[in-house]
Amino acid sequence: MKEIAVIGFGVVGGGVVSLVDENQERIAQTAGDAVHVKYILDLRDFPDSPYADRVIHDVDTIMNDPEIALVVETMGGVHPALEFSTAALKAGKHVITSNKELVAKHGAELMRLADENGVAYLYEASVGGGIPLIRSIRTSLATDRVDAINGILNGTTNYILTRMRDGGISFDEALAEAQELGYAEKDPSADIHGFDAQRKIMILAAVATGYIADENDVYAETMSKLTTADMDAAKRLGGAVRLIGSFKREADGVSVFVCPRIVPGKNPLAHVDDVYNAASVAAALTGDVMYYGRGAGRYPTAGAVISDVAAALNGSYRTESVRTWENSPAGFVKKFADSKNRMYVRVSGASVQEVMDAAHLVFGDVAAVPGTPAGVSEFVTSLMTERQLSEGLSSLPGKVESALRILD
């Protein structure tokens, strides 16, 4: 019997506690031993919970109990999750987390600490909820080389984009709907401005390379300025708008960034709707592999935590690749201005002739967009650096209504 503790009795933590109870046999088979939740740490009391008698308020009870082999941290945020995780690892306890912010900001030091103490620090649930993405990269693709990842990593924004396209409603209306359904939080800024996806693509890039980027080096662009006219343009281009987190190995470093993209219809990511998440992983030998599933939710996320609990307790984590990360050296992540993209551009307030003349002048060859509505000009640039794109945009006549990168 292995005793474990759960820190943070919210949606995911609560899911973990009930899953451990309800799936005894299957977990014991995989973990190699029965698992039992001895403590639940939370600031609150839960007098009506069937687990009320396990709820404690003093973290030291966990840290000082040699019976506790593993701590599940599902509290979120950096503090005190960092301090609690550090203490648990130093006490020789495995730590399993769903806390993407902590993993993105302090994963490197926590993994090193875990390694020094001969225990695991695992984080499958921090990206893509129930999608078994991280373990798959660290085991099945460990003998391959991951060269690129493009992911729909945030379900809230994907729901908003799906509703804007299918319902013809504005961003504000779709956001309000997502909030009513509980898909978006009252303060949705981490989702809609791309910060959540930013942390997740940082984590995936680290799983692929062993280096975790500095948040300040990872460009993230809000999707809150998108309009139904953008959805329509994407449809006319045969695709759909998606908020994409991208990682790519290039000759002069890696590119890691998040922004709304027009995804062509031939890319399976264009067909990932509603709150689903997906990640397309390009590996040198295996080619493109796509993973698709529920990116959030109590049971998918708790299920991912449990799979990490089993990997820690049965020792298989020791054979997974990229067991520790290094903080990325300066210049490892390319400056976003040096990234190359193709861009869809829509301009109003100037004649089509004026706009297209200027576009040819500043961007060279540009492609027409089928079915351009009256009153605006549209075109798609060829591949060029963000610096060139942004200089080009600023020298167009009229008003740039939209400038969306295309996922190639």
Added chain:
Amino acid sequence: MKEIAVIGFGVVGGGVVSLVDENQERIAQTAGDAVHVKYILDLRDFPDSPYADRVIHDVDTIMNDPEIALVVETMGGVHPALEFSTAALKAGKHVITSNKELVAKHGAELMRLADENGVAYLYEASVGGGIPLIRSIRTSLATDRVDAINGILNGTTNYILTRMRDGGISFDEALAEAQELGYAEKDPSADIHGFDAQRKIMILAAVATGYIADENDVYAETMSKLTTADMDAAKRLGGAVRLIGSFKREADGVSVFVCPRIVPGKNPLAHVDDVYNAASVAAALTGDVMYYGRGAGRYPTAGAVISDVAAALNGSYRTESVRTWENSPAGFVKKFADSKNRMYVRVSGASVQEVMDAAHLVFGDVAAVPGTPAGVSEFVTSLMTERQLSEGLSSLPGKVESALRILD
């Protein structure tokens, strides 16, 4: 240094040998030790190969060499692959295979033998080429319960279906094209009649349940009778025709079968084109997870073999779930006649009035299909057993041009 042998120097075996050479460092890191191919067993000689000096013709050289820790079997077919695999396992050597026919027919006994001898018998490459599907189910989803799998498991037939739809060409034309491109073999019967997909869904169902079905209990229907009229009907129903291998846990047993299906557009499998493979896995906690990638090809398949080589040598296979299969007891796989499906039906040679009257009489409520062309009648049944469907079809007036199950 771990010495290994490769049996069968064809497309996949050749890929394995060159990958082991070219990816020394990454493989050593994951496998825990450097890996070297000492012998290549084949009937032929390869005087021009850089590996000519390792080619041998006597299997006993491998079996009697205590240095050989692992054998890769990429020869295909049951004999002598079964005898060679048996001998290797008895000699305490791990066996890694890409041979789906052998795994489907003799996997249970080979896994038991491996277990008795404290070694691995692994088969990731037998299904879905480079898609890391089997290991993901056996690790990440091991603490969950897989309730259903629907897969596009054969790239050749998916290419044919894509070309029939997009090119408006007949089955025969699309098959000829696939043969020219090397996607289909001269004798394509294993692909087009569903036998290849049948073996693969049997293997996946066994990974999910621990029981391998008897081939005779697994219904497989050819896709060679499909027409462009079927592609058109699927499009009018908002979907696409795909050859689907299905596994489902039901109250009275499991259903396992292969047949062409109309896949609705909201299902991501409808958007898997060309030679790509995909499998949608429904797990109790995690929900639907889809895996998508190259189902065949030298490097994807060889890459999957190498990931198994690493799992065998680093010992992590010991923590994977469903390490051995049992042969399924009688009645474990439900009779296909008792499976329930909805069906699209197209009838010619009788008036629409006659056909629809009869359809209502024998099938009860049926749904209309948008845009039915002149000269035929079309409808979609509600959910009913295959027995009811087949009785109903035989009592319709006119000629049943097509009867395609719908994937719900």
